[in-house]
Amino acid sequence: MAAEYRIGRASLRTCLLLCLPLAHAFYIPGWSIKSYANGEPIPLFVNKVYSDNTQIQYAYSELPFVCPPSGRSRPGTGLISGSNVALNLGEVLRGDRIMVSDYELEMNNDDEVHYLCSQKVDEAGLKKAIEVVKHGYVAEWIVDNLPGATSFVTVDKSRKYYASGFKMGYEETSLTTGQSKYFLNNHVTLMIRYHRAPGKDGQRGRKVIVGFEVYPKSIEAENRDANGLSSAVVALDTEIEQSTLTIPYTYSVYWREEDKLGWGNRWDLYFVDQEDSTKIHWLAIVNSLVISGLLTAVVTVILARTIRSRKNSSEKLPGLLDQLDNDTTLPAAAASSDIDSDDDIPEDITGWKLVHGDVFRPPPYGHYLAPLIGSGTQLLLMSLGLITLSCLGLLNPSYRGGFITVGIILFLLAGALSGHFSARIYRTFGGTNWKHNAILTATLFPGLFFATIFLLNLFVWAQASSTAIPFGTLLALLALWLLIQLPLVYIGSWHGYLRSGPYPHPISATALPRQIPHPQPWYTRPLPSVALAGSIPFAILFIELLFVFKSLWQDKSGYYYLFGYLAVITTITLVSVMQTTVIAVYILLCHENYHWWWRSFAVGASSGAWVFAYCGYYFVHHLRVVGWGSGVLFFAYSALACLVYALLMGTVGFLTGYAFVRRIYGAVKVD
Known part of the structure; x- marks a missing residue:
């Protein structure tokens, strides 16, 4: 999905006035605005579930108690239900697993109730459902690159703001027995807010999406009214007395026009709590x-x-x-x-x-200090580049995974300067084997980082979490390290050691060496x-x-x-x-x-x-x-x-x- 390059509320005037966030939001015109005509189908993507109480994430489509994708074609979108969306490197590393869903949305067409499926859940699936609800997991769905949000109001009730994601269920504790019951949300009301499209598209009656709210609810199958809805709930028995449970899933869709919120500042509601x-x-x-x-x-x-x-x-x-x-x-x-x-x-x-x-006088173990300085220079350039691009608005939430992806690119490109500075310092310290120093500079920090991530990945793999980095991605990272970063560091080291020489x-x-007076003061x-x-x-x-x-x-x-x-x-x-x-x-x-x-x-x-x-x-x-x-x-x-x-x-x-x-x-x- 296209990245929306946005100059945010901390953008243009941010860079002009010491990067202080004083400007109003706007987007770079004509880059990624997508408008829709009435009745045009709009895909809904499911991503992952996550919780503030644990670092383990799961792909929503892989949960055993939700509706599996049907695999049918979605007319008008060119997509097939259950197909995976191509992700950039940053999205994969942050645990995104985006898939086309079976939810059917049409611009400006309300749907009061729509049956999705009835999922038969076994004992293992019920245990996973209880775990997800108990640990407070929330789900992330995506429409038009906007994450589905839970709506709140500020403390003074003057403004509304969004918290990305919606609860998978809730917990109730009995006042008499003290036991907890867990309820799964199997019905969602989707409130999608739209605004007239800017320019000629708006004159033709086309619209843009500026808000995506999700209101989940738990509805029991046996107690539905004429419209298929009820106030009863789906309870997950913590003792799991029965081996299976059939859970019906339904949804409602409502479209509402939003006059005050335009496409250019549709992300602002996600940041109201930060601005406060x-x-x-x-x-x-x-x-x-x-x-x-x-x-x-x-x-x-x-x-x-x-x-x-x-x-x-x-x-x-x-x-x-x-x-x-x-x-x-x-x-x-x-x-x-x-x-x-x-x-x-x-x-x-x-x-x-x-x-x-x-x-x-050259320091002891200077052959280790030089690679550290080289690696630090590389990280410094990467960090300054990321902050600068973020202040300009080029790295923003609409560019999903962009922060990590661009960070990796900047780190790789900075390898040449890393090798240059490391080699010059190494020669200044009297070093003679510049090739060994180049290899050490290129592998010291990335090697430690990669080894740690790999070991953690083994643990996350065992948890069947989407946070686990796929093996192919690990190979891609290894290739980037050995085929791009290492040669760049080597070239920079060659230039720094043989061409630039030591620092005078x-x-x-x-x-x-002169003797150092002893004892030294404690603060030295x-x-x-x-x-x-x-x-x-x-x-x-x-x-x-x-x-x-x-x-x-x-x-x-x-x-x-x-x-x-x-x-x-x-x-x-x-x-x-x-x-x-x-x-x-x-x-x-x-x-x-x-x-x-x-x-x-x-x-x-x-x-x-x-x-x-x-x-x-x-x-x-x-x-x-x-x-x-x-x-x-x-x-x-x-x-x-x-x-x-x-x-x-x-x-x-x-x-x-x-x-x-x-x-x-x-x-x-x-x-």
Whole structure:
């Protein structure tokens, strides 16, 4: 089905005004508007069932207690009932399984009651029905690319909004016995809202669909009125005393004209609840700006001191550095004592200037750091591309699976730059086997990610869930990795290592490493400094994380929409990581500790650990997940997401620290 490229409420003015969502919604004209004449048949697609209480999804058409597809041709649509709709890669990975249904819809023709089928359900099917109802599963149906929705009103009853999907059933608990009974919804009332088509199609009486509401109901077979409907219900016996149960399925269709809602903003009702949280988003932005402002002040002071110290010591510094180079074999305490007692040494020749001969010494295990930076660069480019396209409205809910599909494409294309940066850093560290580094860069993160997904997939396969990735899709992902990403990384590595060469340093490393004074202050030790530095970006990000997590885990059918706010928060978070890294590296160098390479990466990546800890808090206090399997999936996917975030921010921290160190030592040249 065609993707509707939409510039949403967080779109054009979003990008012009720091990506803040202030604009009204509109679509790119003439791309995917489909209009219908009166009486024209419209297909209804069934997709999947999902629940906020579990991470296990199922294909709706594969449930044993629903009507199986008849396989008959649908005149006027060119479709056959039961045929699968071609899906993009993102749709498959998110668990979509879209199929043509037997539900018959005709534009503007009401159908008060329509019999679909009577499904004979055995004991296993009844158990599955009870499981689906008990765990609060909702079904997703699709008409004209709109998901069927349950209609609600806001707290002040001033506006209506949609929650995608509708309940498969409901539970009632007896007040006397305390036992629960489960009721299956076997009748649906479809309310489809339409608007006059824009342009010439509207003048010819054609219409566009702007709303799709589903009202489910449970109706018992033996107690139907003359129209086939009743207020009685289909109860699923939890003890399953009888081995089979015949469940009749019916539906009603009503068409209503909607004057106030046009095709261009028909998705707005799905996001009313997100828009009501605007004040909280602004609070998050103000909180972020305050923290970033404090960091900016500290960084400004640091840069001002370094610039002033350069001017004050420009004449005496070269001779002093020569003396320090000759005394590198002395114990650190003795060297420090001599310097302090020398009246000819300027007061500002202390701390970071004393380690000029070691600050660019290659770090230990640098052959692992270079591939990490390469992978982080790849993820950084992918993330920035996704957020930018989302702010422009090119990635929106109407483009089902588009976010994942485009993300994979951007990740593959960024492989060339990943290999380039990794190879240059690798050669800067003195590496000689660039081919080995290229292979490691191309396989380090994708290999770990693919292996984890494969192991999780084995577990999901056992649950017969639509979340399981088909074997053919796994082979396609493997082919994309080995046939596209790996060659691009290899080409980029070849260019970065052989053509571009190493990054030049203003000062060469001395032959012997300088001793680091001990003990170091507690705030310069690895664990405290990294943990403290990581808490600052997390303090900026955590408010927005609440909305992202709600969209991902509590409202899986919902779509995170406010990418304008997310873009602003992400920008401030990146800036805060850069500022925090500058402060952490400067403090480290001031205490004559030149092991800043890995520390700069760890400072940026450490906020990922805070985010993962927040995932645990969110799991305990906000989710109602049932079953250990769903918990395993939650923490496994959360760990992968936090790993991506840590690599991304660690790369930002490393590049910032590297640029800062090269900058402040740029004036110190020893021939």
